[in-house]
Amino acid sequence: GDSVTQMEGPVTLSEEAFLTINCTYTATGYPSLFWYVQYPGEGLQLLLKATKADDKGSNKGFEATYRKETTSFHLEKGSVQVSDSAVYFCALIPLSGTYKYIFGTGTRLKVLA
């Protein structure tokens, strides 16, 4: 069945470091791909999305490119801030006609000043 695999955390970085959180997926066809973020004490917020191959989603300095060759959607940011500390979830919606998200396990990011 469809699935999402994320790198295990926690990831600890210093402020202004480069961030990569890996995400790969298994799905039939070309699903829509998403990154959601959960800040401490809050709910999930959509960070960015991509709906077709080679699309690049971007928001708040974060980027992810839909790579069908490698079935990946890695999240990157050039310079992280303390305020980026959160749990990041990669997710997909399959093409099966249902609209349920399939999530990865989440990656906790901690940014130190």
Next chain:
Amino acid sequence: EAGVTQFPSHSVIEKGQTVTLRCDPISGHDNLYWYRRVMGKEIKFLLHFVKESKQDESGMPNNRFLAERTGGTYSTLKVQPAELEDSGVYFCASSQEANQPQHFGDGTRLSIL
């Protein structure tokens, strides 16, 4: 615009008791979803309402869980009787159209003792 609202934010009950979680979607959103995250694992889909109808309930774990959405507005998720493995964070999400990104609430943390 008010976001998705869930309450309570935290519930602690004993095994065998009954708990009811409530979700108020964004006004005008016909699509309402329930998910849960158990013990830091991936967030898993439970079910999807379109207005008051259950569109997909394939993720409901067993018949101790009952979801309703009378009138197509708010939804409740009842667990009766609660078991230890039901502990986790229950998220509700809504969207105006099924193919649009879902907006999540802050979740209800359910602890079964």
